Every structure is written in structure tokens, then in C-alpha cells.
Amino acid sequence: MIKQYSLFLLVSLLCFSSCKDDDNTNGPGVNDPCFSLTDIPFTASKKELIIPQGYQPINQPLDNEMTDEGVLLGRHLFFDPILSADSTFSCGSCHGLDGNYTDNLATSAGIDGIFGTRSSMPLIDLVYAENGLFWDGRAQTLEEQALLPVEDPIELHDTWDNVEVKLQRSDRYPEMFRRAFGIAENCDITRDLATKAIAQFERSLITLGNSRYDDVFIRQIDFPTESELRGFAFFNDEDDDNGAFIPDAECFHCHSPPLFTDHSYRNNGLTFFTDDTAMDIDDLGHYEFSKNTNDIGLFRVPTLRNLEFSAPYMHDGRFNTIDEVMDHYICGIQQSPTLDPLITNHCDPEDTFRFIDEQGKQDIIAFLKMLTDTTFFSNPDYQSPF
Helix, strand or coil: CHHHHHHHHHHHHHHHHHHHHHHHHHCCCCCCCCCECCCCCCCCCECCCCCCCCCCCCCCCCCCCCEHHHHHHHHHHHHCHHHCCCCCCCHHHHCEHHHCCECCCCCCECCCCCECCCCCCCCCCHHHCCCCECCCCCECCHHHHHHHHHHCCCCCCCCHHHHHHHHHCCCCHHHHHHHHHCCCEHHHCCHHHHHHHHHHHHHCCCCCCCCHHHHHHHCCCCCCCHHHHHHHHHHCCCCCCCCCCCCCCCCCCCCCCCCCCCCCEECCCCCCCCCCCHHHCCCCECHHHHCCHHHCCEEECCCCCCHHHCCCECCCCCECCHHHHHHHHHHCCCCCCCCCCCCCCCCCCCCCCCCCCHHHHHHHHHHHHCCCCCHHHHCHHHCCCC
């Protein structure tokens, strides 16, 4: 009986060993998760970009220039909830195309239902950003920016170690990483390559220059209404075509064309504080990165392109409409030591140089709506691939 049992055990072990070897020849085994990708062509080709008239040439990092395959991979990763711990949230959850790459919420909740303290920023034209990212500028490059949400406990709340394993074992991504970056095996997929791909996709999100503003003031193939023309004059501190005096609204200094942002950090008068109370305000802004007290209350200047789709507005989403934003700039400016010198109230009728009445407010809004380009949202290269 003992001899029969021993023989059965020996046969079973030999059979198990044989089956395990056969599994390994067909793909990754339990103890050997890496497999070769060298039979897949490395096909990365330079991404050809269409730069709208009036836009500046694009500078790209030499170690991560855009390719068709890299941008495609980045688009998949951006919209794929695989980057989150419970596979329910993606980058696109807070930066959706329909909201001008925001989620149209004052603040956003991550996978655990915990709300952050800031509104999601539009992710358009960031290929031109050379002065830090996020509202406070804590990330200096798009690659660094793409690294942070995965491990943020309020956002995707995963670890990059875990995400790397999920990507390596995915049915989709090993081949895509091979075609984009030429990796030799699936285990070569790293957070560095993943964030490079996401950064490539984000750099590709260039507005198309198809707004009414571009037609009227850049290509000059259309004509503005009287209100739009006055709004243009208000915005750019100019008088109208007939020489009539128009007060200076001081908008273009921070929201300079063609991108309608200068990528700077400014205190635009949202919060009152003094030197003694500065450290007590709810959000210290750029100071949280720079640790320079002159940066308390400063936030990154967002683009105004497609502004109609980016509500709510400001870093904390406090304003729901463009009218509310204009009311703030006309008569709601709060004083503080770091207030930008160009920011001041415009509601004193006796201050003819700055006073903006209701008609002037509506004229500026009419001009801002000229920055809407709905063709941006219909571009299939910007949409989720899923």
C-alpha cells in the first residue's frame, strides 16, 4: 500500500512539473511574470503637430519628444481607471473633454469620496507652460505632474509599484509600450515611461485656433459686433476705432493672447489678509511650493480659451458664472500685501480711468465668449479611446 502511494505521488509530481513547463512556454508563469516583446516592431514615429496661426513654436523635452505611438499610449493611460487603486477613477475623471479638461466641479472627490480643496484646472495648451504646473506650481514638468495623482490619497490613491505590475500584466499595454518606447519585455514598463506617455498626450492638447476671436482678430475673415469690439478694447486697454475713450480693464496683462494666459502666478484679490494674518488664510497658494512669503495667495493664471466650458472658476471654484467673475474684478477685489499691482476695483464712477459700468461688463463677456472653439471637443485625438 505504501509502495502504491509513493508511486502515485511520484507520477503526480512529474505531471505537475511537465504542465508547469508547458505553461511557461506559452507566456508568463506564476514565478516568471516577464516575457519578451521583441517580436513586436518598435514603430515610434514623430508626432506631426498643427500649430494655429499666431501661436509660438513648440519646445519639447529632448528625452520625451512626442510620437504618434507615445501620444496614443498616453491617451489610453489618461482615460484608463487602471491607474487608480480600485479601478474606478482615471485622470479623465477630473479632467473631462466636455469641461475643457476639467470636471466642472468646485472641488473634486477621489476614489474614497474625499474632496480636495482646489478645482481641477484646464489641461489645454500646456505644451507652452514653462513655469510650473498645478495651481501652486509644485510640479515643474508635465512628467512630474503626471506622477503625483496616482499616489495622492485624495485622488487615485494607489502606489506606482502596484500600477507598474498592473500595466505589465495587462493584455493591452505591453505591446503599446513596446511600440512607443521600444522596451524589450513587459517588465520594462515603469512609472517613468507611463508618465512620459501621459505627458506626451497632455502636450498634444493644443487649442485649434478655430474660435471666433481667431477668425476676427487673427485671420480677419469675419467682423466683430459693436459689443465684441468694445470688449476687445476694454480687455486690451485700448480705445475704440472711433477714438472714444474706454477705461482700462487690465485683463491682457495676465491673460495675454494667443493663449490668454502668461503662465504666471498672481494674487487676484480673492482673499483679504494682512502681514499678520497671511499664514492663517485657507489656501496659501504658490507659497506652499516656493516658501517665499511674497507668494502667499498667488495662484497660476489659467487660460481663458473655451472659458464658457470651464465653470466653476478660480482655484476653489467659488464663482459659478462668468458674470460672477466679472463682478469680482469690477467691485470685489480684496486687499492684501501680495495683491498684484494691476488688480484694482473698477466700480467708482468718479474714477473715469477705470470705471466699468454694466454695459462695459457685458461687452467684456461678449469678447470672452469669442474665445470659444467647439471644434476642440470634436477632435477624436482628444477623446477617450474607450
